[in-house]
Amino acid sequence: MTSRRQETLLIDPGGRARIWCRDCGQELTDEVSRSRRLGPECDPEPRTGHDRHDVDQDPIPGL
Ligand SMILES: [Zn+2]
Structure with a gap:
């Protein structure tokens, strides 16, 4: 069994800029x-x- 990390989950498919809430940071x-x-x-x-x-x-x- 190979234990691969799910790195694809970290990649935004659209390559858009990530934006966080300016209040709570979510x-x-x-x-x-x-x-x-x-x-x-x-x-x-x-x-x-x-x-x-x-x-x-x-x-x-x-x-
Ligand atoms: Zn917020």
Whole structure:
């Protein structure tokens, strides 16, 4: 049995810069947190990043 280290887990597949919460220092992985540089626990603003599919536009009736 070979005991290999899982080094691939340390590599970000996208090669993106790693960003940490400027408050608690936790690494941020989601885009909202990364853009704000604040983790979900430290972000004072509520998250409204849910996938909403309700559109305000009324569908145009095609006669
Ligand atoms: Zn934080």
